[in-house]
Amino acid sequence: MWFRPEPESPPTAGLPLGLADMGGAVPAPLTALAAQWLGVDEAQLECSGTAALTVALTALADHARARREVVIPAFTCPLVPLAIRRAGLQVRLVDLRAGHFDMDPDRLDDACGDQTLAIIPTHLGGRVADVAHANAVARAVGAFVVEDAAQALGARIDGAAAGTHGDVGFFSLAAGKGLSIFEGGLLVARDATVRDSIRRASRRIAGWHPGWELRRTLELAGYAAFYRPRGLGVAYGGPLRRALGRGDLLGAAGEHFDANFPLHRVGRWRRAVGARAFHRLPRFIETTAAQARARVPALASIPGVHVFTDDGGTWPYLMLLLPDEATRDAVLQRLWASRHGVARMFVHALPDYPYLGTMAGSEDVPAARDFAARTLTVTNSPWLDDACFEHVCAVIEATIVSR
Numbered sequence: 528m529w530f531r532p533e534p535e536s537p538p539t540a541g542l543p544l545g546l547a548d549m550g551g552a553v554p555a556p557l558t559a560l561a562a563q564w565l566g567v568d569e570a571q572l573e574c575s576g577t578a579a580l581t582v583a584l585t586a587l588a589d590h591a592r593a594r595r596e597v598v599i600p601a602f603t604c605p606l607v608p609l610a611i612r613r614a615g616l617q618v619r620l621v622d623l624r625a626g627h628f629d630m631d632p633d634r635l636d637d638a639c640g641d642q643t644l645a646i647i648p649t650h651l652g653g654r655v656a657d658v659a660h661a662n663a664v665a666r667a668v669g670a671f672v673v674e675d676a677a678q679a680l681g682a683r684i685d686g687a688a689a690g691t692h693g694d695v696g697f698f699s700l701a702a703g704k705g706l707s708i709f710e711g712g713l714l715v716a717r718d719a720t721v722r723d724s725i726r727r728a729s730r731r732i733a734g735w736h737p738g739w740e741l742r743r744t745l746e747l748a749g750y751a752a753f754y755r756p757r758g759l760g761v762a763y764g765g766p767l768r769r770a771l772g773r774g775d776l777l778g779a780a781g782e783h784f785d786a787n788f789p790l791h792r793v794g795r796w797r798r799a800v801g802a803r804a805f806h807r808l809p810r811f812i813e814t815t816a817a818q819a820r821a822r823v824p825a826l827a828s829i830p831g832v833h834v835f836t837d838d839g840g841t842w843p844y845l846m847l848l849l850p851d852e853a854t855r856d857a858v859l860q861r862l863w864a865s866r867h868g869v870a871r872m873f874v875h876a877l878p879d880y881p882y883l884g885t886m887a888g889s890e891d892v893p894a895a896r897d898f899a900a901r902t903l904t905v906t907n908s909p910w911l912d913d914a915c916f917e918h919v920c921a922v923i924e925a926t927i928v929s930r
């Protein structure tokens with residue numbers, strides 16, 4: 528062949544789709560399979576994790592009309608504040624615990640009151656957040672807890688699925704986030720009344736848009752075709768390296784998000800693809816968890832590197848904290864454009880995305896900025912073989928040692 532792209536690892540361990548997922552019998556509806564696996568009565572499907580959050584908040588706002596604020600960590604996916612605003616609500620940022628992705632518990636206490644509609648504890652990169660504390664604060668002020676489990680489908684906290692410990696939980700089915708239908712989101716809620724209003728809110732704000740569904744259908748077919756080592760060099764690596772070449776960090780991280788994100792119903796074919804692939808997910812999570820456990824020690828033994836771990840989480844990637852920003856940037860200088868699945872998580876703390884504008888709490892988020900400056904991620908895709916993983920470790924170690 529005249530053109531044979533180099534193999535490339537994706538930045539996260541997504542479940543690869545196969546030809547057999549594209550057609551044939553459907554074991555059960557995707558939402559039923561997800562509900563059963565998560566251990567809940569029902570799950571609802573939306574067209575993205577962001578759409579799921581928008582629908583959930585729209586519904587919760589009807590339950591507590593005087594409450595307009597949604598409290599989120601100051602370092603999370605920039606789509607989260609966009610969803611809050613799309614639901615007609617206001618964002619309140621809470622700074623992180625030093626050196627951690629979770630909200631600082633004292634600052635969370637201070638941020639909440641009778642204006643608070645919901646608190647969003649956020650599981651990042653499969654690592655579980657402190658939902659228990661968010662629940663306690665929410666109970667004290669009369670707010671809801673919405674667990675952002677976008678990156679944690681399949682993670683468990685004390686034996687029960689992450690996403691089912693608060694009032695509402697949502698999961699992303701976006702490209703690269705575990706199980707994918709290219710864009711999708713699952714939504715679960717503890718209380719049957721809340722589930723009813725979430726269903727109604729979805730009918731109200733996320734109707735049929737055949738144009739969007741057609742586009743997503745083609746994108747999902749493309750994803751299934753290209754999500755393999757040689758396809759990723761073309762579909763992911765090429766655009767990544769072009770963005771880095773332009774110095775476009777948000778483009779490289781895929782964070783040029785639009786406040787006018789689509790809200791629409793997911794069509795039958797994409798739901799069927801997700802349902803057919805679903806049975807492979809538990810096994811895939813086991814395999815990737817085993818790989819992560821085997822690889823954490825090598826990274827954690829590098830002086831100055833902190834690797835986030837826990838018992839029940841999933842492992843899309845390994846999340847690392849480096850000693851300082853200059854070292855982190857020096858590592859990325861060598862590895863982000865390589866084909867080894869090393870990347871930034873979110874480029875900025877939320878106040879530093881120009882397109883998000885101003886948000887309450889923006890003025891005081893030093894820990895979130897520090898976290899954004901010092902983190903990087905190493906893919907946990909099974910396609911990153913041991914030799915490449917060892918190369919990544921060696922580059923990180925050499926960079927730290929040389930500084």
Ligand SMILES: *Cc1c(COP(=O)(O)O)cnc(C)c1O
Pocket residue numbers: 575576577578603604606607649650651675677678698699700701710711712
């Ligand atoms: C990706 C992500 C979202 C949004 O999910 P989409 O399916 O991409 O809309 C929300 N929160 C976090 C933490 C995410 O990583």
